Every structure is written in C-alpha cells, then in structure tokens.
Amino acid sequence: MELYNHLINETCELLKGDATVWDYSGLKKWKDLGASELVLQKDAAYELGAQGKGSANYVLFTSNAELVSEDKVMLYGPDLGEIKGDCDFARIVLLRLGVLDDDDETVYRTLKDIEFAKYHVYPEGYMVRMSPESSREQVRVSKTALRQGISFKSIGANYIEEYKKDHNVLAATVIFVTAPGYDYKQMQALAKKSTAVTGTLTHILEGLPTDCSICALKDVCDEVEGMKELHFGVGDKGSGSKH
Numbered sequence: 001m002e003l004y005n006h007l008i009n010e011t012c013e014l015l016k017g018d019a020t021v022w023d024y025s026g027l028k029k030w031k032d033l034g035a036s037e038l039v040l041q042k043d044a045a046y047e048l049g050a051q052g053k054g055s056a057n058y059v060l061f062t063s064n065a066e067l068v069s070e071d072k073v074m075l076y077g078p079d080l081g082e083i084k085g086d087c088d089f090a091r092i093v094l095l096r097l098g099v100l101d102d103d104d105e106t107v108y109r110t111l112k113d114i115e116f117a118k119y120h121v122y123p124e125g126y127m128v129r130m131s132p133e134s135s136r137e138q139v140r141v142s143k144t145a146l147r148q149g150i151s152f153k154s155i156g157a158n159y160i161e162e163y164k165k166d167h168n169v170l171a172a173t174v175i176f177v178t179a180p181g182y183d184y185k186q187m188q189a190l191a192k193k194s195t196a197v198t199g200t201l202t203h204i205l206e207g208l209p210t211d212c213s214i215c216a217l218k219d220v221c222d223e224v225e226g227m228k229e230l231h232f233g234v235g236d237k238g239s240g241s242k243h
C-alpha cells in the first residue's frame with residue numbers, strides 16, 4: 001500500500017513548522033454522542049473552516065512504518081480553547097495499514113470502510129459538516145464545549161479510536177491545522193489526488209482493460225508510482241496489457 005506515499009510526503013512538506021504532538025496512549029477521548037448533534041448558530045463560539053476560510057480534509061494510507069510510526073495527534077496552530085473566531089481548518093489523517101494484498105477487492109473495500117469511519121465520530125459540542133466534492137470540512141464548536149475544556153487532543157483521540165476499530169489499521173496520525181498561512185488550497189489539491197488514486201484503484205479492480213494509450217486515468221497512473229504495476233498484475237489475470 002505505497003500508492004499514497006508521495007501524497008504523504010507532499011503533505012509533510014506543506015506542514016513544515018512547529019506542531020503540538022500528543023501521544024494517543026495518554027489521551028482521554030471527548031464524550032461521543034453516537035449520533036449527529038445540531039449546534040445552533042446562537043450556541044456556537046465559532047466555526048473552523050467556515051465559508052471564506054481555508055479548509056481541507058483527507059485520509060492517506062501507507063504500510064510504511066517510517067511515514068506513520070505511532071498513534072498520535074498533531075496540531076499546527078492554536079487549540080480550540082485559544083481560537084477567538086472563525087478560522088482556517090484542515091484535518092488530515094495518515095493511516096498505516098497491515099499487509100492487504102491477498103485479495104484486491106477486499107483491499108478496496110477495506111479502504112472505503114476505513115474512510116467511512118470519519119462519519120462515525122460525533123463529539124459533543126463539535127458539529128462536523130463535510131463536503132466530499134470540495135474536500136472541505138467545517139466544524140461548529142459550541143460555547144458549552146469550550147467551557148468544559150474541549151481540545152483537539154481529545155477530539156483526535158475520538159478519531160483514532162474509531163479508525164483503530166478496523167484491525168487493518170496498525171497506526172493512526174490525526175493532524176489538525178488551524179493556523180493561518182498554510183496552503184489550504186494545495187491541501188485540497190492533495191485531497192483530490194487521494195480521491196483520484198482510490199477511484200483509479202476501483203477501476204483497476206473492476207477489471208478495466210489494461211491499455212494506457214486510451215485510458216482516461218493515465219494522468220493519475222503516470223504520477224502515482226506502483227499504479228501501473230498494480231493494474232498489469234491484476235489485468236494479466238484476464239487480459240493482455242499494452243503500455
């Protein structure tokens with residue numbers, strides 16, 4: 001599962017600077033309501049990634065232990081209790097998976113299942129709205145939650161716990177970015193590339209013909225190391241291959 005490694009490296013390049021880092025083992029998760037909650041505007045202190053602000057959200061996978069070494073939460077910028085008004089926001093998740101190459105269809109399904117974990121996290125006073133088309137994530141934070149001491153370290157723990165319910169996830173790093181000055185547009189571009197890699201993987205596993213010269217996905221495969229090898233490995237089972 002090295003198809004996303006270049007996107008992880010590009011993400012690390014974008015996130016140069018000082019981060020607060022919390023080791024997951026010492027973290028206590030925030031109360032999870034188990035279902036979505038409506039935080040009304042009058043009860044909200046501010047919105048992360050609000051309209052007009054930078055916003056991005058994506059998940060990247062690897063099996064490389066150097067890229068994702070341990071379970072941890074990272075924060076670039078002020079924590080929830082320090083934010084004074086609407087601000088930029090990104091949530092990026094890096095997941096290290098175990099060996100998944102025994103059954104290709106299972107691999108794809110596993111990736112999608114793991115991605116869907118983000119829809120099962122409902123921290124109290126932290127209302128998340130996602131826009132998969134634009135790779136944005138917007139969060140309304142309630143004044144009550146702030147009074148109770150909500151922090152990214154506990155929200156990150158909620159996400160890690162959910163991702164690690166899948167036994168294929170060996171390590172999870174959840175990164176929050178709230179500081180101005182980061183390239184949120186480029187993060188969105190990486191989010192779109194990640195979606196393109198996962199989408200191409202589906203087509204490959206669906207048995208798309210292996211003829212790169214007429215394939216609409218060529219741009220993705222030219223850029224992503226290992227994609228063509230994967231397709232020719234899969235396609236060779238049933239059809240010939242042309243580069």
Ligand code: SF4
Nearest residue numbers: 211212215218221231
């Ligand atoms: S390897 Fe070639 S044929 Fe297969 S999806 Fe990529 S560009 Fe298309």
